[in-house]
Amino acid sequence: MAVTAKTPQNPSRHPHLPNILPSKTHKLKTLKKFPHLLKNHQFSLRKPHEAAVLSTASSIDIRDPNSLIRHLCFHGQLRQALKHLESVQELRIPVEEETYIALVSHCEWQREGELGFRVYTCVLSEHARFGIRLGNALLSMFVKVTNLVDAWFVFGKMEERNVFSWNVLVGGYAKGGYFDEALNLYHRMLWAGVKPDVYTFPCILRTCGGVPDLGRGREVHVHVIRHGLGCEVDVVNALITMYVKCGDVGSARLVFDGMTKRDRISWNAMISGYFENGMCREGLELFFTMREVSVVPNLMTMTSVISACELLGDGRLGRVVHGYVARTEFGVDVSVGNSLIKLYSSVGYLEEAEMVFSRMEHKDVVSWTAMISGYEENGLPKKAVETYIRMELEGVMPDEVAIVSVLSACASLGFLDMGIKLHELAKRNGLVSYIIVANALIDLYSKCKCIDKALEVFLRIPRKDVISWTSIIIGLRINNRSLEALAFFRQMKLSLNPNYVTLVAALSACGRIGALMCGKEIHAHALRMGSGFDGILPNAILDMYARCGRMGPASNVFNTHKRDIFSWNILLMGYSQQGQGLLAAELFDRMTKSGVEPEEITFINLLRACSRSGMVTEGLEYFYRMKHKYCVVPNLKHYACVVDLLGRAGQLNDAYEFIQQMPMDPDPAIWGALLNSCRIHRQSELGQIAAQHILEMDELSVGYYTLLCNFYGGDGRWDEVARFRKMMRDKGLTVDPACSWVEVKGTVHAFLSGDDSHPQIQKINAVLEGFYEKMKETGGVGTESSSRNGVEDSKAEVFCGHSERKAIAFGLINTVPGMPISVTKNLYMCESCHNTVKFISKVVRREISVRDTENFHNFKDGVCSCGDEASWKTQLDEIELVKTYQQKQERKIGFLDFPTWEVLNKTVINWGNKTVISWG
Numbered sequence: 003m004a005v006t007a008k009t010p011q012n013p014s015r016h017p018h019l020p021n022i023l024p025s026k027t028h029k030l031k032t033l034k035k036f037p038h039l040l041k042n043h044q045f046s047l048r049k050p051h052e053a054a055v056l057s058t059a060s061s062i063d064i065r066d067p068n069s070l071i072r073h074l075c076f077h078g079q080l081r082q083a084l085k086h087l088e089s090v091q092e093l094r095i096p097v098e099e100e101t102y103i104a105l106v107s108h109c110e111w112q113r114e115g116e117l118g119f120r121v122y123t124c125v126l127s128e129h130a131r132f133g134i135r136l137g138n139a140l141l142s143m144f145v146k147v148t149n150l151v152d153a154w155f156v157f158g159k160m161e162e163r164n165v166f167s168w169n170v171l172v173g174g175y176a177k178g179g180y181f182d183e184a185l186n187l188y189h190r191m192l193w194a195g196v197k198p199d200v201y202t203f204p205c206i207l208r209t210c211g212g213v214p215d216l217g218r219g220r221e222v223h224v225h226v227i228r229h230g231l232g233c234e235v236d237v238v239n240a241l242i243t244m245y246v247k248c249g250d251v252g253s254a255r256l257v258f259d260g261m262t263k264r265d266r267i268s269w270n271a272m273i274s275g276y277f278e279n280g281m282c283r284e285g286l287e288l289f290f291t292m293r294e295v296s297v298v299p300n301l302m303t304m305t306s307v308i309s310a311c312e313l314l315g316d317g318r319l320g321r322v323v324h325g326y327v328a329r330t331e332f333g334v335d336v337s338v339g340n341s342l343i344k345l346y347s348s349v350g351y352l353e354e355a356e357m358v359f360s361r362m363e364h365k366d367v368v369s370w371t372a373m374i375s376g377y378e379e380n381g382l383p384k385k386a387v388e389t390y391i392r393m394e395l396e397g398v399m400p401d402e403v404a405i406v407s408v409l410s411a412c413a414s415l416g417f418l419d420m421g422i423k424l425h426e427l428a429k430r431n432g433l434v435s436y437i438i439v440a441n442a443l444i445d446l447y448s449k450c451k452c453i454d455k456a457l458e459v460f461l462r463i464p465r466k467d468v469i470s471w472t473s474i475i476i477g478l479r480i481n482n483r484s485l486e487a488l489a490f491f492r493q494m495k496l497s498l499n500p501n502y503v504t505l506v507a508a509l510s511a512c513g514r515i516g517a518l519m520c521g522k523e524i525h526a527h528a529l530r531m532g533s534g535f536d537g538i539l540p541n542a543i544l545d546m547y548a549r550c551g552r553m554g555p556a557s558n559v560f561n562t563h564k565r566d567i568f569s570w571n572i573l574l575m576g577y578s579q580q581g582q583g584l585l586a587a588e589l590f591d592r593m594t595k596s597g598v599e600p601e602e603i604t605f606i607n608l609l610r611a612c613s614r615s616g617m618v619t620e621g622l623e624y625f626y627r628m629k630h631k632y633c634v635v636p637n638l639k640h641y642a643c644v645v646d647l648l649g650r651a652g653q654l655n656d657a658y659e660f661i662q663q664m665p666m667d668p669d670p671a672i673w674g675a676l677l678n679s680c681r682i683h684r685q686s687e688l689g690q691i692a693a694q695h696i697l698e699m700d701e702l703s704v705g706y707y708t709l710l711c712n713f714y715g716g717d718g719r720w721d722e723v724a725r726f727r728k729m730m731r732d733k734g735l736t737v738d739p740a741c742s743w744v745e746v747k748g749t750v751h752a753f754l755s756g757d758d759s760h761p762q763i764q765k766i767n768a769v770l771e772g773f774y775e776k777m778k779e780t781g782g783v784g785t786e787s788s789s790r791n792g793v794e795d796s797k798a799e800v801f802c803g804h805s806e807r808k809a810i811a812f813g814l815i816n817t818v819p820g821m822p823i824s825v826t827k828n829l830y831m832c833e834s835c836h837n838t839v840k841f842i843s844k845v846v847r848r849e850i851s852v853r854d855t856e857n858f859h860n861f862k863d864g865v866c867s868c869g870d871e872a873s874w875k876t877q878l879d880e881i882e883l884v885k886t887y888q889q890k891q892e893r894k895i896g897f898l899d900f901p902t903w904e905v906l907n908k909t910v911i912n913w914g915n916k917t918v919i920s921w922g
């Protein structure tokens with residue numbers, strides 16, 4: 003006999019489908035009530051335990067074994083009953099049909115599929131065909147235990163079938179998701195002349211909605227009317243549901259409006275139908291009508307109404323609904339409370355969310371999760387973590403959503419230890435297999451500067467999605483491993499389509515290492531995908547061009563895209579980086595004339611541009627107008643810009659006086675600006691004061707040590723330089739290994755200082771030696787540096803690494819004469835390198851640009867665009883530009899909250915085996 007199989011055969015193709023005639027309607031309810039009929043049986047007088055005593059095979063009540071079996075069934079002792087049945091059969095005592103029905107019905111009741119199948123085997127040994135009652139019982143049992151194959155065989159062996167038999171089988175197929183089979187069977191039923199009833203239509207309409215198949219649904223609608231069931235509430239409710247599932251909300255509403263009598267289900271079906279089809283307003287209107295006619299909603303209506311308010315982002319309406327639900331019995335329901343918390347936190351009404359949460363008598367994991375993610379999404383990560391800890395104390399186990407929310411909170415707070423604990427917990431509970439958890443872990447480790455841990459998590463994800471890839475690309479980018487970020491980006495594109503966040507991250511990486519060709523490719527890709535205008539992508543493209551020093555394409559993007567304040571700021575940053583104060587001032591003029599209100603960052607870029615172009619009067623004027631005309635309160639960074647502006651121009655005493663008159667306490671960056679100016683203008687006395695202040699406030703930032711060494715080195719005080727170098731060593735401060743990138747024919751090549759593993763290293767060194775020889779011969783600039791003592795060399799090695807020289811030589815070897823070379827560097831360019839590159843640019847007659855962390859140096863014919871003295875500066879960070887992206891909706895892009903200064907100075911990059919990584 004057939005055994006259970008997962009996929010039932012298509013009934014329409016079954017060879018044994020018999021011709022059947024309609025029989026008398028046998029209502030489902032009769033069978034459902036079957037156990038109650040048994041209750042009146044005489045055997046029920048015997049107590050259950052007595053029956054148990056009798057239940058061994060040797061003590062069968064020979065006089066009435068059938069009654070005994072039914073009695074055992076009735077007392078729930080199904081296994082005993084079955085044993086009896088099998089023994090009785092062995093003894094060849096006839097078993098009554100009624101006994102079989104009792105057994106089968108109880109198997110159905112208790113969902114004992116296996117036992118049911120054993121009874122079925124016994125039935126088969128006695129009967130070749132089944133009567134309608136036994137057949138229906140078997141059919142119903144098999145459908146209930148989802149054994150559709152045997153249900154189908156029973157159906158075939160039935161001598162006669164009634165509408166119940168058909169309903170059961172159609173329902174079985176529909177429930178199992180075999181919609182086509184269910185619909186075929188329905189048509190066979192009609193063809194066999196069986197009149198469908200109130201039970202048939204809801205089932206078949208659900209099937210039409212499940213496909214969904216509006217055409218057949220309409221056909222069934224006609225059948226409903228033809229069979230005179232158009233006024234049966236259950237049937238009409240099913241019609242409404244069918245129409246909304248098929249997306250025809252209009253027809254659903256027509257049916258709804260045409261009802262003479264509606265029940266709660268009708269209202270719910272129509273209201274949730276609107277919601278399901280995204281018509282939240284209409285659904286809510288109907289909900290209020292429902293209340294007017296005093297129909298009481300059920301729990302599902304209430305939760306879906308609250309969710310609709312959330313979808314609409316209508317907190318005010320949410321409050322009204324809350325007020326209503328609070329007065330009903332559902333006010334205390336946990337799922338209603340959970341929906342309310344989600345609603346309130348999604349519209350930013352956190353106080354209300356907290357109130358609902360605190361008033362909930364019973365909180366489940368969903369309630370806690372809703373509150374935690376509510377805090378997290380509303381920028382309150384601390385509260386999210388606190389709530390999570392409370393949840394743990396109450397012994398509630400977090401689910402994957404809770405873990406993700408609290409991991410995200412830890413990431414923004416930099417709570418690495420807690421993050422690691424959560425990682426361990428997720429491993430123990432198997433939650434780490436959820437991709438959202440793994441992605442959140444990548445984000446956490448990246449932001450906590452444990453990029454290797456992030457990579458570990460990433461590599462373990464079996465099926466990485468776009469978010470996994472995007473997270474690791476962002477992670478590599480913010481951990482100063484932009485070249486690898488681009489390699490991952492290229493790998494990702496082989497299997498997945500990047501989204502616009504991925505593109506933003508990749509563009510940012512391009513900007514960091516001057517990968518112009520790669521950036522252009524992404525720009526083209528974005529245009530092809532049609533996402534070139536999405537969100538912050540235009541600004542990211544603009545930023546990439548500006549950082550690569552290509553102000554022409556940057557202006558093009560700027561002029562052709564929709565601009566916001568961030569776009570203006572980025573372009574201003576570009577001009578300030580290139581020391582083009584006049585262009586920056588012009589742009590600022592254009593900006594204010596076009597009605598865009600400048601903000602803090604605008605002025606930082608503008609002041610910096612003035613400072614680098616020696617525009618002291620203009621700079622001071624902007625500083626004044628900033629406060630008095632544009633009502634932007636200057637912060638420490640603006641003051642640092644002004645100190646730099648005055649200091650660079652040699653007005654050192656003015657700068658010092660300016661610091662003393664500041665309305666707030668100066669920070670190390672301000673003293674740093676002064677110190678740097680003192681270095682340029684050889685003002686040792688004032689410089690020492692500045693140095694004193696810096697060391698009092700910050701003795702852990704590598705950047706300030708660079709500055710101090712530069713200052714004392716410039717003054718010839720090598721003993722001091724050596725002292726600071728020792729201090730750094732003692733404090734365990736390390737400078738990132740110097741790395742320079744050069745893009746040749748679309749491929750980025752990285753050169754690390756001290757790494758001689760590059761295949762062309764001999765050629766590169768030969769080229770450089772050639773230049774040094776020539777420099778000596780001409781007695782030109784730069785010769786002095788080579789004659790300096792060892793301290794200078796070691797200083798330069800630590801703070802410059804001279805890696806740009808190798809990158810330039812490589813560019814010269816591998817490109818045609820006359821072609822410009824662009825190099826990007828992760829540290830500052832030293833004076834000696836600056837002089838050397840000036841010399842090279844003159845000899846080879848090529849334009850060479852080097853972008854270090856501070857400046858854009860454009861060398862041409864032995865002259866640098868920075869005006870020589872502007873290089874080797876450290877004090878102003880570049881955090882502002884990064885901040886320009888900080889738009890609320892871009893929260894996902896973690897690196898945008900990242901202070902670049904920290905990244906630049908405190909991160910020790912693990913360069914692994916120091917091999918040259920090529921992207922291409």
Ligand SMILES: [Zn+2]
Pocket residue numbers: 798802803804805831832833834835836
């Ligand atoms: Zn150098």
Ligand SMILES: [Zn+2]
Pocket residue numbers: 836858859860866867868869870873
């Ligand atoms: Zn320069």
